[in-house]
Amino acid sequence: xxxxxxxxxxxxxxxxxxxxxxxxxxxxxxxxxxxxxxxxxxxxxxxxxxxxxxxxxxxxxxxxxxxxxxxxxxxxxxxxxxxxxxxxxxxxxxxxxxxxxxxxxxxxxxxxxxxxxxxxxxxxxxxxxxxxxxxxxxxxxxxxxxxxxxxxxxxxxxxxxxx
Numbered sequence: 479x480x481x482x483x484x485x486x487x488x489x490x491x492x493x494x495x496x497x498x499x500x501x502x503x504x505x506x507x508x509x510x511x512x513x514x515x516x517x518x519x520x521x522x523x524x525x526x527x528x529x530x531x532x533x534x535x536x537x538x539x540x541x542x543x544x545x546x547x548x549x550x551x552x553x554x555x556x557x558x559x560x561x562x563x564x565x566x567x568x569x570x571x572x573x574x575x576x577x578x579x580x581x582x583x584x585x586x587x588x589x590x591x592x593x594x595x596x597x598x599x600x601x602x603x604x605x606x607x608x609x610x611x612x613x614x615x616x617x618x619x620x621x622x623x624x625x626x627x628x629x630x631x632x633x634x635x636x637x638x639x640x641x
Contacts, residue, residue: 483554485563486590487526488609488618495565495592495607495620496527502622505531506603509570509596512536518543518569520553521592522562527623528592531568532556542581543569566592573599576606578615586610592618 487495501521509517515536523529532553534545545553557564567588571579576597586593589610597604608615 483558485565487565487592493526496623498529498625499622513572516543516570521566522557523565528565568594570596570598576604
């Protein structure tokens with residue numbers, strides 16, 4: 479069994495990941511603000527639902543992202559303190575489609591986690607989700623969901639919506 483802070487969003491082969499609309503909008507906004515450089519973030523939540531993230535500092539590189547060890551460990555600590563699980567990574571491709579590059583293939587070390595790329599090179603930004611398997615990335619489906627707070631509190635559950 480993995481540690482409680484490290485999630486397994488693809489625990490079932492048929493698991494469809496869920497991403498809250500609020501998080502998707504914030505990630506896209508931050509990626510666009512970082513343009514022309516690559517943006518990256520650690521994604522958090524529970525089970526197969528991404529409800530939060532920790533932005534990572536960008537490296538002023540238009541074609542790569544990287545983090546130092548201390549920054550990475552601090553971000554994981556932030557996720558643990560929120561009682562969430564680390565569910566994946568998102569980064570942007572500011573000048574190319576959201577397809578895994580050679581650097582993406584060589585740098586991914588967490589096959590149980592989700593790997594998201596947001597492409598900013600076309601008129602409409604495109605989110606793509608991948609899972610590592612059989613020596614490469616496999617495209618996976620996801621659903622954008624809306625948050626709702628039925629009791630008026632700040633802690634909301636999520637409800638799938640067609641997108």
